[in-house]
Amino acid sequence: MPLSGGHAALDFVNTVDSRRGRWGPDLLGSLGDLVVLAERLGLVDPLEGEHLKRVAAADTQDAGIVLLEAVNLREVAYGVFLAEDRGGVALTSQLRVLEQAARKARAREVLKMTPEGLRWKLPLEERRDIVDLFALAVVELLIDASVRRPVRECKGDNCGWLFLDRSKGGRRIWCSEASCGTRERSKRLRSRRNQDQGKSTL
Ligand SMILES: [Zn+2]
Numbered sequence: 001m002p003l004s005g006g007h008a009a010l011d012f013v014n015t016v017d018s019r020r021g022r023w024g025p026d027l028l029g030s031l032g033d034l035v036v037l038a039e040r041l042g043l044v045d046p047l048e049g050e051h052l053k054r055v056a057a058a059d060t061q062d063a064g065i066v067l068l069e070a071v072n073l074r075e076v077a078y079g080v081f082l083a084e085d086r087g088g089v090a091l092t093s094q095l096r097v098l099e100q101a102a103r104k105a106r107a108r109e110v111l112k113m114t115p116e117g118l119r120w121k122l123p124l125e126e127r128r129d130i131v132d133l134f135a136l137a138v139v140e141l142l143i144d145a146s147v148r149r150p151v152r153e154c155k156g157d158n159c160g161w162l163f164l165d166r167s168k169g170g171r172r173i174w175c176s177e178a179s180c181g182t183r184e185r186s187k188r189l190r191s192r193r194n195q196d197q198g199k200s201t202l
Pocket residue numbers: 154155156159160161174175176180
């Protein structure tokens with residue numbers, strides 16, 4: 001899948017191929033898919049990626065439960081970010097789910113000195129669970145709402161992906177000019193041609 005969300009949290013919620021017109025297919029077929037996404041987004045280094053892939057492949061029942069947890073988090077996050085696009089507010093129940101996921105992700109962190117100053121970090125010997133990485137990304141994007149660009153929903157047919165609108169005028173409407181933008185422009189052109197042909201035969 002193209003990473004057109006502009007933030008890991010939005011690429012995570014975009015793992016459903018279409019949310020407008022039709023729903024699906026779901027691009028998260030296995031926990032391994034989620035690990036690959038984390039790697040592509042740079043949320044894990046190659047070593048961590050290999051470890052997470054081994055965990056994902058080791059116990060299929062456990063992997064299935066974690067995948068369900070990820071999908072649940074994704075759908076709640078989608079609802080919250082979509083509300084932002086539509087000028088609404090998140091439901092308290094949605095925020096509680098995200099809060100719980102982030103609290104779990106932060107539970108083992110300790111304060112560590114980094115080149116940027118004190119930061120919450122996992123101890124070196126500890127590894128993050130895959131869902132934790134995305135829970136933190138989602139909450140980070142929500143917390144930064146007042147200092148970042150707004151989240152928008154692509155209005156392309158069979159799309160509905162979310163993206164950070166970093167355009168100059170703040171009027172971007174497609175997740176990608178190359179895919180949804182071109183497709184919609186061709187559709188309008190075809191419809192205009194059909195209308196013109198209809199007029200000429202009258
Ligand atoms: Zn789109």
